[in-house]
Amino acid sequence: MKYNGILSIIVISLSIFFLVMTFNLPDTESAGTINASVWPMMILFVMLLMGILLALRTYRERAKGHIKEPKESESKPENPQYHWLVMAVLAGYTLAMPLIGFLVATPLFIVLLALVLGMTKIRSLLLTSFISHGAAVLLFLYGFNIPLPRGIGFFRSFSFLIY
Amino acid sequence: MLEGLMLGLQSIVEPQHFLVLLIGVFVGFIGGALPGVSGTMLIIIVLPITYGMEPISAFILLTTIYVACVFSGMITAILFRTPGTPESVATVFDGYPMTQQGKAGQALGIAVLSSATGGMVGAIFLIFLAPVLATFALQFSAPEYFALAILGLTVVATLSGGDLIRGVIGVTIGLFIATIGMDPLSGIPRFTFESAPLLSGVDFIPILAGLFAVSEVLRRSRDDHSIKDTFQKFKTKIFDFPIIKKILTTLTRSSLLGSAIGVLPGVGATTAAMLSYSEAVRWSKHPEKFGKGAPEGIAAPESANNSAAVSAMVPLLSLGLPGGATTAVILGAFVMHGLQPGPMLFTNEPQLVYTIIISMLVINLLMIIFAKPFITIFSKIMNIPYSVMGPVILLLCVIGTFAVRNSMFDVWIMLLFGIIGFYFDRIKFPLATIILGVVLGPIAEEEFRRGLLMAGGDLSIFINRPISATLLGFALLALTLPLLKKVFSKKTQPPPVSG
Numbered sequence: 001m002k003y004n005g006i007l008s009i010i011v012i013s014l015s016i017f018f019l020v021m022t023f024n025l026p027d028t029e030s031a032g033t034i035n036a037s038v039w040p041m042m043i044l045f046v047m048l049l050m051g052i053l054l055a056l057r058t059y060r061e062r063a064k065g066h067i068k069e070p071k072e073s074e075s076k077p078e079n080p081q082y083h084w085l086v087m088a089v090l091a092g093y094t095l096a097m098p099l100i101g102f103l104v105a106t107p108l109f110i111v112l113l114a115l116v117l118g119m120t121k122i123r124s125l126l127l128t129s130f131i132s133h134g135a136a137v138l139l140f141l142y143g144f145n146i147p148l149p150r151g152i153g154f155f156r157s158f159s160f161l162i163y
Numbered sequence: 164m165l166e167g168l169m170l171g172l173q174s175i176v177e178p179q180h181f182l183v184l185l186i187g188v189f190v191g192f193i194g195g196a197l198p199g200v201s202g203t204m205l206i207i208i209v210l211p212i213t214y215g216m217e218p219i220s221a222f223i224l225l226t227t228i229y230v231a232c233v234f235s236g237m238i239t240a241i242l243f244r245t246p247g248t249p250e251s252v253a254t255v256f257d258g259y260p261m262t263q264q265g266k267a268g269q270a271l272g273i274a275v276l277s278s279a280t281g282g283m284v285g286a287i288f289l290i291f292l293a294p295v296l297a298t299f300a301l302q303f304s305a306p307e308y309f310a311l312a313i314l315g316l317t318v319v320a321t322l323s324g325g326d327l328i329r330g331v332i333g334v335t336i337g338l339f340i341a342t343i344g345m346d347p348l349s350g351i352p353r354f355t356f357e358s359a360p361l362l363s364g365v366d367f368i369p370i371l372a373g374l375f376a377v378s379e380v381l382r383r384s385r386d387d388h389s390i391k392d393t394f395q396k397f398k399t400k401i402f403d404f405p406i407i408k409k410i411l412t413t414l415t416r417s418s419l420l421g422s423a424i425g426v427l428p429g430v431g432a433t434t435a436a437m438l439s440y441s442e443a444v445r446w447s448k449h450p451e452k453f454g455k456g457a458p459e460g461i462a463a464p465e466s467a468n469n470s471a472a473v474s475a476m477v478p479l480l481s482l483g484l485p486g487g488a489t490t491a492v493i494l495g496a497f498v499m500h501g502l503q504p505g506p507m508l509f510t511n512e513p514q515l516v517y518t519i520i521i522s523m524l525v526i527n528l529l530m531i532i533f534a535k536p537f538i539t540i541f542s543k544i545m546n547i548p549y550s551v552m553g554p555v556i557l558l559l560c561v562i563g564t565f566a567v568r569n570s571m572f573d574v575w576i577m578l579l580f581g582i583i584g585f586y587f588d589r590i591k592f593p594l595a596t597i598i599l600g601v602v603l604g605p606i607a608e609e610e611f612r613r614g615l616l617m618a619g620g621d622l623s624i625f626i627n628r629p630i631s632a633t634l635l636g637f638a639l640l641a642l643t644l645p646l647l648k649k650v651f652s653k654k655t656q657p658p659p660v661s662g
Contacts, residue, residue, distance in 0.1 A: 003590040004329075011332055018339070021354060028349040034615055036346035036353060039608045040339065047335035054328050077385035083585060086384045087578070090377070090557060094574050110554045117384055119550035128551050136558060145215075146566045 004058040011051030019044045085116045101151025101159050102141075107133045137162070164294050167509075171517030175525060180223055183216075184522055187224045188529050191231025192537050195248050196239055202232030202248055203489045204376045208559045210368065210496055211566040218500045219515050223522050225496055226476070229489055230282060230526050233432055233472040237274040237465055238538060242267060250432040250468040253440040257453060257460025264456050272400040273461045275534040276407070277414055281466030282527035284418035285425060285473030289520050292426060292474075293481045294509060303506060305614040306625050308483075310634035312607035315484045317641035319596050327646065330596045337600020338607070340365050348612055360572035367495050367601045369573045372560040373580025374587075374594050375488075380553045381585040401531060410462040413443050421467030425474030432471040432487070439467030473523050479504055480516055483606075488595040491602045 022044060025037040093109040110129040119125055140146045141163045150159035174180055194205035205228055213221035236248030241258035254274065261270035303311070316338075319330040343354045344364025355361040417439040424435040443463035444450045453460045478484040483505035485491035497504045502512060509516055564577045587594055618624035626632045 007329070007332075007590070007592075018354060025353060026351055028351060034612055034620065036349045036351040039611065040342040040353060043335050043338045043342065047332060047339065050328050050332045050335065054332065057328065079385050082384040083381040086381055086553075086557075087582065090561075090578060090581070093561065094571065094578060098571055106558065110558065113554040113557065114550045117550035117553045118548070128554065132551075132555050132558060136562060139212075140562050140566070146211075146562065147569055148562065148565065149571065 004054055008051050008055035008058060011047060012055065015044045015048040015051060019048065082116060086113065089113050089116060097149045097151075099151055099155070101155040102148035103137070103159050103162055104151065104155055106136065164290075167294070167513050167517040168290065168521065170514050171519075171521035174219060174514055174518040175223070175521045180220060180518065183220045183223045184227050184525065185529075187227025188231045188526060188533060189537075190224075191228040192235045192533070194228065195232030195235035202229055202236075203371070203492055204379065204556075205232060206489060206492050206496075207368065207371045207376060208556075208563055210492070210499075211563040213496065214499075214566070218502060218512070219518050221496070221500060222493075222515060222519055225493055226519050227522060227526050229493065230469070230472055230523060231530070232489075233468055234278045234282070234530055234534075235537070237278065237461075238271065241270045241274060241461070250436055250472065251464070252433065253436045253464035253468075254461055256440065256464075257455070257457050260454070260456035261458075261461070266456065268400055269403065269406065269458075270456075270461055271534075271538060272403055273406060273410060273458050274465045275401050275531060277410070277417075277462040277465035278469040279527045279530045280414055281418045281421055281468070281470035282473050282530070283524060284466075285422045285470035286520070286524040286527065288422040288426065288470070288474040289477055289480075289523060293477045293516075293520065295481075303630065304628075305610045305617055306628050306631040307634065308505075309607060309610035309614050310625060310631040310638070311482060311484060312603045312610060314634050314638040314641070315603050316599060316607070317638045319593075319599060319642075326593070327642075330593050333593050333596030334600040337597040337602075338604040339600070340370065340597075341601050341604025342608065347609065360570060363568070365576060365601075366567050366573055367598070368567045369564045369577035370580050370601055371492060371495075371598060372564050373577040373582075374584035374597060376556055376560045377577060377581025378584030378588050378594075380557055381581060382588060383549055383553060386549075401535065406458055410458050413446075413459040413462045414466050416446070417443065417463040417466040418470045421470035422474040424467070425471030426477045432468040432475065435471035436464035436468040439463040469527075473527075476519070476523065480508060480519065481506065483508075485599070485602065488598055491595070491598050495602050 019041065022037045022041045025035070028035055089109065089112045092112075093105055096105045096108075107129045110132055111125050114125055114128050119128065141148060150156045175184065190205065190209065191202070195202060206225055209224065209228060213224060216224070232248055233250045236251035237254045237258065240251040240254040241262055258270045258274065261267065316334055319327070319334045341364075343361060345352050345355075345362050352362055420439050420442060421432070421435040424438065425432065440460065440463045443459050444453045447453065447457075447459060449457075475487065475490055479490050479494060483494065483497075483503065485494045494504060497508075502508060502515075560577060561574055564573050565571065567573060584594055614624055615622070624631075625635060
């Protein structure tokens with residue numbers, strides 16, 4: 001378990017990267033005002049300092065042999081890689097929504113996600129998808145008039161039949 | 164103050180407001196009772212819905228959900244050994260053993276009564292303390308607001324779960340995210356990588372939804388997806404007088420302790436519940452009974468967490484300081500509705516403030532009325548599998564995030580923070596510290612720069628003004644105290660025995 005070590009490297013790298021960007025921000029200082037770069041610079045210096053302190057602490061603990069690394073919050077999950085499936089479905093939904101529209105993408109998203117999360121019966125899948133999609137349409141499209149993506153081409157024309 | 168309270172009372176009895184209050188109680192009851200749906204997550208989901216509402220209805224809804232969530236978290240804690248909210252963790256210790264002994268109804272009755280009592284004591288604290296603090300804070304200007312924001316950021320010491328370095332890293336991540344976008348004072352784009360959507364900055368809703376809700380669904384997707392506990396039949400009895408007599412002292416002490424702890428920014432209802440539990444054990448004549456189903460073991464954490472949750476609104480309303488993750492979201496909601504919590508809120512929006520205060524009192528009365536039927540209905544809702552809940556939660560997150568700025572870019576940001584939250588959660592990184600930075604960052608930067616503008620660039624303005632200097636002193640103390648404590652406890656510890 002090298003979480004704190006990895007975390008400190010990421011924090012140090014990111015803070016240095018953004019510090020360099022901060023130094024390149026244009027100068028706007030005039031009497032009484034301060035640059036747009038001063039506040040982020042202060043934050044990034046603290047971040048860098050904390051990253052270094054975390055790295056030093058981790059190194060010292062390892063050298064002493066009593067590592068105080070945080071343990072993973074789970075022991076042995078039943079489906080260790082399923083979070084990637086959920087993420088893939090979510091990313092697919094986000095990609096598809098502007099193309100095929102909210103109306104078509106949402107039932108597909110709910111069915112796929114429910115499948116990943118362990119729902120197997122076709123009736124339950126269809127029912128969950130129908131009820132939650134229907135409720136979302138009623139609440140967000142009709143109730144709150146949120147202009148959810150309509151998609152392009154045919155899907156756009158189709159959406160105008162509903163909202 | 165009396166005038167304000169009457170104004171609040173008139174406002175809350177308006178049919179529209181009372182209906183919102185009832186909806187809030189119902190939604191909060193369900194959310195708090197469902198493990199995996201925290202009060203913070205629920206408020207994040209509901210937040211976009213409040214955009215179209217007038218501020219009074221919006222804040223009645225948000226604060227009612229907040230309080231009702233803390234209340235109903237005890238149901239699963241007692242019945243399934245699974246706290247619905249973190250605030251109910253200590254309720255498990257004696258609640259679940261009572262269920263195992265076949266006393267689930269009695270345990271739930273104690274919890275309902277204790278929660279309502281604690282909540283009402285907290286509301287009384289809110290009524291009397293908030294206006295006093297607000298009057299004092301009227302003397303505040305930019306340096307004082309900056310100092311307050313810094314004091315708010317020092318909450319990191321308690322939110323970081325004993326690891327201050329990682330906590331400060333979390334806060335700086337949040338503060339840095341808040342700087343992305345066009346600088347409001349000079350108009351210079353910062354860290355936007357020439358991306359047009361980033362010019363308007365990163366909204367805090369996608370960050371919240373990603374870090375808390377999406378990451379939770381990702382985490383749960385790896386588990387077994389059904390709750391397997393069997394549900395036993397029981398009858399909830401709230402007014403059991405021999406039991407009330409037994410827990411009265413614990414109830415009074417814990418309600419007061421919880422209210423006092425809740426007023427302190429950043430300590431929170433979870434800490435209040437744990438502290439009250441340990442105090443109940445310390446003061447008891449039979450400490451050996453705790454952990455085995457002692458009624459006082461339920462009364463102490465439940466009265467304390469509810470009183471703390473309500474009195475945590477004192478620093479939020481009067482000073483604009485969030486006490487924890489949920490109140491930080493509510494603070495964000497104020498900002499989104501164009502309101503700035505703090506002393507001016509009492510002057511500019513007395514009806515809103517006193518309606519919130521009165522609604523806190525009313526919610527606790529409603530809890531006693533609705534708890535019993537809700538627990539009965541809940542026994543059925545608990546059977547909904549996560550394969551239904553998960554997609555619904557994610558759908559609400561996507562719509563909620565999109566609705567903020569009608570932007571798919573924000574949904575991608577939510578996804579990104581979902582992954583970050585998932586991995587940070589696995590290494591027990593304090594996620595709430597990032598939220599703290601994102602919420603307080605813009606206020607801190609703006610007031611810092613405004614303060615310097617007032618003083619012609621002279622930094623000493625922050626320590627020359629008494630209130631600002633005192634607040635910064637407290638901030639320094641809040642940060643250094645845990646470190647000093649650590650140093651001293653190390654010095655007083657005996658050396659480890661070798662061999």
